[in-house]
Amino acid sequence: MRYLPQTDKSRAKMMDAIGVSSVDELFRDIPKEAFIDGLADLSMHKGEIEVGREMASMAVKNMDASSVPFFLGAGVYNHFCPASVDYIIQRSEFLTAYTPYQPEIAQGTLQAIFEYQTYIARLTGQEVANASLYDGSTACAEAALMAMRVTKRKKVALGSALNPEYRKVLEAYLHNLDNTEIIEGNPNNDTACLIVQSPDFFGNIHKYDQYRKLCDETGALLIVVITEVVSLGLLPVPDMADIVCGEGQSIGMPMSFGGPHLGFFACREKFMRQMPGRLIGMTEDADGRRGFVLTLSTREQHIRREKATSNICTNQGLCALSFAAHMSFLGESGFKTLARLNHEMACKLADVMAEIKGVRVLNETFFNEFVVQFPDGTDVNALLEDLATCGVIGGLALEGAKMLVAATELTTDEDIEALTGALSEVLAGA
Amino acid sequence: MNEKTMMKNAGKTKGLHYEEPLLWEYSQGGNCGVDWPQAEGREPRTGVPERGKIGLPSLSEPEVLRHYVRMSTWNYSIDHGFFPLGSCTMKHNPRLNEKTARLPGFAHIHPLQPESTVQGALELMYELQSWLSELTGLPGACLSPSAGAHGELAGMMTIRRAHEQQGNIAKRRVILTPDSSHGTNPATAVMCGFEVRSISTSETGGRLGVEEFKEALYRTDPMGGDVAGMMVTNPNTCGLFERDIQKIADLLHEAGGYFYCDGANFNALVGKVRPGDFGVDVMHFNLHKTFSTPHGGGGPGSGPICCSEELSRYMPVPTVVKEGDSYRFETAEERPDTLGTLKAFAGQFGIFVRALTYMKSMGADGLKQVAEDAVLNANYLLSLLKDDYHAPFEGPCMHECLLTDKVQKEFDVKTLDIAKTLIEYGYHPMTVYFPLVLHGTMLIEPTETESKAELDAFVATMKEIAAQAAGENGHDKLHAMPLSSPRRRLDEVKAARNPILKYVD
Numbered sequence: 054m055r056y057l058p059q060t061d062k063s064r065a066k067m068m069d070a071i072g073v074s075s076v077d078e079l080f081r082d083i084p085k086e087a088f089i090d091g092l093a094d095l096s097m098h099k100g101e102i103e104v105g106r107e108m109a110s111m112a113v114k115n116m117d118a119s120s121v122p123f124f125l126g127a128g129v130y131n132h133f134c135p136a137s138v139d140y141i142i143q144r145s146e147f148l149t150a151y152t153p154y155q156p157e158i159a160q161g162t163l164q165a166i167f168e169y170q171t172y173i174a175r176l177t178g179q180e181v182a183n184a185s186l187y188d189g190s191t192a193c194a195e196a197a198l199m200a201m202r203v204t205k206r207k208k209v210a211l212g213s214a215l216n217p218e219y220r221k222v223l224e225a226y227l228h229n230l231d232n233t234e235i236i237e238g239n240p241n242n243d244t245a246c247l248i249v250q251s252p253d254f255f256g257n258i259h260k261y262d263q264y265r266k267l268c269d270e271t272g273a274l275l276i277v278v279i280t281e282v283v284s285l286g287l288l289p290v291p292d293m294a295d296i297v298c299g300e301g302q303s304i305g306m307p308m309s310f311g312g313p314h315l316g317f318f319a320c321r322e323k324f325m326r327q328m329p330g331r332l333i334g335m336t337e338d339a340d341g342r343r344g345f346v347l348t349l350s351t352r353e354q355h356i357r358r359e360k361a362t363s364n365i366c367t368n369q370g371l372c373a374l375s376f377a378a379h380m381s382f383l384g385e386s387g388f389k390t391l392a393r394l395n396h397e398m399a400c401k402l403a404d405v406m407a408e409i410k411g412v413r414v415l416n417e418t419f420f421n422e423f424v425v426q427f428p429d430g431t432d433v434n435a436l437l438e439d440l441a442t443c444g445v446i447g448g449l450a451l452e453g454a455k456m457l458v459a460a461t462e463l464t465t466d467e468d469i470e471a472l473t474g475a476l477s478e479v480l481a482g483a
Numbered sequence: 484m485n486e487k488t489m490m491k492n493a494g495k496t497k498g499l500h501y502e503e504p505l506l507w508e509y510s511q512g513g514n515c516g517v518d519w520p521q522a523e524g525r526e527p528r529t530g531v532p533e534r535g536k537i538g539l540p541s542l543s544e545p546e547v548l549r550h551y552v553r554m555s556t557w558n559y560s561i562d563h564g565f566f567p568l569g570s571c572t573m574k575h576n577p578r579l580n581e582k583t584a585r586l587p588g589f590a591h592i593h594p595l596q597p598e599s600t601v602q603g604a605l606e607l608m609y610e611l612q613s614w615l616s617e618l619t620g621l622p623g624a625c626l627s628p629s630a631g632a633h634g635e636l637a638g639m640m641t642i643r644r645a646h647e648q649q650g651n652i653a654k655r656r657v658i659l660t661p662d663s664s665h666g667t668n669p670a671t672a673v674m675c676g677f678e679v680r681s682i683s684t685s686e687t688g689g690r691l692g693v694e695e696f697k698e699a700l701y702r703t704d705p706m707g708g709d710v711a712g713m714m715v716t717n718p719n720t721c722g723l724f725e726r727d728i729q730k731i732a733d734l735l736h737e738a739g740g741y742f743y744c745d746g747a748n749f750n751a752l753v754g755k756v757r758p759g760d761f762g763v764d765v766m767h768f769n770l771h772k773t774f775s776t777p778h779g780g781g782g783p784g785s786g787p788i789c790c791s792e793e794l795s796r797y798m799p800v801p802t803v804v805k806e807g808d809s810y811r812f813e814t815a816e817e818r819p820d821t822l823g824t825l826k827a828f829a830g831q832f833g834i835f836v837r838a839l840t841y842m843k844s845m846g847a848d849g850l851k852q853v854a855e856d857a858v859l860n861a862n863y864l865l866s867l868l869k870d871d872y873h874a875p876f877e878g879p880c881m882h883e884c885l886l887t888d889k890v891q892k893e894f895d896v897k898t899l900d901i902a903k904t905l906i907e908y909g910y911h912p913m914t915v916y917f918p919l920v921l922h923g924t925m926l927i928e929p930t931e932t933e934s935k936a937e938l939d940a941f942v943a944t945m946k947e948i949a950a951q952a953a954g955e956n957g958h959d960k961l962h963a964m965p966l967s968s969p970r971r972r973l974d975e976v977k978a979a980r981n982p983i984l985k986y987v988d
């Protein structure tokens with residue numbers, strides 16, 4: 054077995070040294086009934102050729118975005134990633150390192166994540182950012198929990214249409230705690246936070262001023278949720294928020310059927326000690342040279358146990374590295390151009406779709422996705438299946454014969470033509 | 484590249500230890516590492532003013548690549564050498580796993596595509612669920628939790644949901660856990676709205692004692708009616724199998740509680756012992772430990788759970804079901820007792836691909852050999868080191884062994900000094916000061932992917948360190964370690980007292 058360096062000979066020598074005659078003697082504390090009789094009912098070990106074939110045979114059954122016109126978004130986006138990024142994150146030293154508990158031999162990870170924190174703080178206009186959380190949905194739930202700790206209140210208000218997946222996660226997290234409640238609309242004097250997603254789930258862009266005012270009046274924290282991080286290259290900085298969190302997948306991570314992605318989390322400095330997740334800080338070594346360490350860990354579970362700010366004990370390290378590397382290739386001008394290209398392609402898509410008979414674009418404002426209305430009674434799910442048969446992945450079906458569609462810098466004029474062509478055909482046939 | 488920064492650093496690099504500035508110190512402005520097509524300059528339809536200056540650096544492709552490659556050389560990794568970090572299972576990360584996860588049919592699919600277009604992905608998830616169920620003897624499987632601690636949350640919320648649906652949640656508020664448990668255990672119980680009752684194990688040989696367990700179970704209710712469940716890692720964090728686990732599980736079940744098993748140490752049992760057969764109701768896995776997916780410098784991990792038939796209806800959604808020859812997600816509408824969704828979409832799918840690739844490579848026979856070699860390797864280290872270091876608990880150990888600095892403390896040399904001296908000799912240290920049941924603990928987990936020769940070299944180094952500690956000026960020598968690593972000991976107090984968490988121009 055190629056991953057196991059021990060041989061029968063070395064095993065025998067080691068058993069001699071320990072003073073046992075069989076390896077099962079080492080398992081003697083385990084109840085007999087718990088042992089598998091012989092081997093588990095699973096296939097036996099296989100070589101690289103065979104496993105590679107089996108995995109490839111499953112992969113080819115999927116219709117992937119690199120081979121068809123593709124218009125899905127709703128929190129996960131099909132973006133370009135420079136070839137160099139994947140080489141960087143596949144460096145053994147990054148890929149196969151552990152959480153940087155021993156900073157003397159983990160400065161690579163630590164400095165990279167310190168730079169990542171700087172990126173997130175600057176993008177969101179916030180004072181501090183953590184080393185990342187699992188994904189946007191859990192980051193949003195953690196933000197609400199943090200607001201509840203800070204304000205000692207139990208209600209959460211939703212100011213704009215929150216991604217339904219995020220909403221479900223928020224509901225599950227809050228359900229654990231007594232007397233919590235999610236309300237839609239404006240906060241009042243017992244609301245912990247107002248959550249505003251912008252662009253919202255339907256692609257509409259919100260101005261933050263009115264929400265800030267509501268929060269100032271009621272003492273609720275303003276949480277801004279960003280599910281498409283590229284939008285921060287074109288839309289105004291959410292610096293008036295108390296917490297900004299969301300999903301960083303668009304910069305550096307493939308869609309990968311929903312994960313692993315990247316939860317980013319930033320807030321005002323005064324709330325720093327209430328933050329969930331890991332933080333990297335700057336310091337010096339014994340010779341006075343600059344270095345980086347995990348810091349403020351007295352918030353965390355391995356020190357505080359039941360009094361910790363969260364049970365989180367890791368981050369999405371490699372995803373944060375991928376984000377930072379991708380961002381570094383883009384730089385200030387490249388990131389802003391990326392945002393503009395997304396918006397322009399979405400504008401083009403909107404214009405072309407609006408010309409299809411029976412199709413209406415509902416958004417007045419949008420970044421790179423928007424909602425279209427089909428004639429009443431259109432079965433959008435069936436329509437999407439028909440599109441897939443034509444080799445096009447359309448958008449996401451919404452209630453009321455609507456569809457959410459996205460365009461990115463990877464969308465081409467030919468893709469748009471393929472979508473509109475197939476749509477016209479399917480709608481005419483219906 | 485900024486000329487001033489370059490000159491400032493000239494002459495500071497020694498050998499291959501590059502002094503690498505931060506990106507912002509590098510940047511001179513004006514460069515871009517990506518060539519985009521020209522934007523058309525359309526009038527934006529955003530309804531808001533355009534973003535002003537962000538403050539991102541501007542660098543060319545070779546500059547960025549060199550920056551990251553140089554920083555990478557400051558890291559230690561499992562590909563460098565032995566990484567005996569207890570409780571973390573730093574085993575070899577096969578590159579075949581990386582290759583399969585990058586197949587376009589896995590990497591470039593969207594979680595909301597029509598199910599007819601992702602049958603291969605659903606099949607993969609279904610197969611992984613089946614493997615995990617078979618290996619644990621627990622029929623329910625949910626893959627969505629993002630990491631070990633998230634799997635704990637999923638497991639404990641499943642227990643909470645069960646009590647809720649049975650109408651008992653108001654009185655069942657207590658979770659029992661030994662003091663040797665991972666810090667995530669009590670933190671998770673609190674996130675689920677429970678109270679934590681800790682059971683001491685330092686006087687019972689590092690294991691849970693039946694009498695101590697009973698005392699905790701019946702402390703405030705003679706029937707244990709206020710206890711919701713227990714969280715136990717087995718093998719535990721002292722590297723020992725809980726001998727009385729079946730008895731303890733029976734007592735808990737009689738009192739109406741559920742047994743959550745922290746599966747962080749499943750590497751000792753995989754393919755050989757089924758947790759479902761020693762009383763476990765629900766457990767999580769760390770796919771990044773037992774099933775070889777890379778730790779990535781701190782994630783992404785993946786923490787699926789498996790649970791008993793009884794608890795399956797309460798697990799999170801989504802899970803994958805098979806109907807005839809096709810696969811689909813089971814929704815909350817079909818399983819109304821579910822606790823709901825813990826993560827957007829179906830989980831860390833890219834990690835599922837890697838883990839299943841590994842499982843297929845190892846097979847039933849290989850996985851059993853994993854458990855046996857992991858346990859053999861740990862006992863070998865224990866038997867060779869116990870004369871030089873204090874081994875507090877009677878063996879055999881499972882896949883990791885526990886030592887303390889009791890002997891070396893006589894010479895004013897502490898666990899931290901031993902760890903930092905290992906760095907000087909080219910090793911990543913073991914886990915230090917955990918578990919908390921004793922002072923100065925060192926938890927050593929060799930994993931099955933180390934050879935006898937590698938273990939022998941490590942033993943020789945540990946013996947050398949013990950000799951140095953006992954020798955002349957031992958304290959001074961070891962306290963100064965490490966000397967040759969990219970950085971020497973870092974001032975963590977300074978970092979916490981005046982936190983600098985980002986670069987400021």
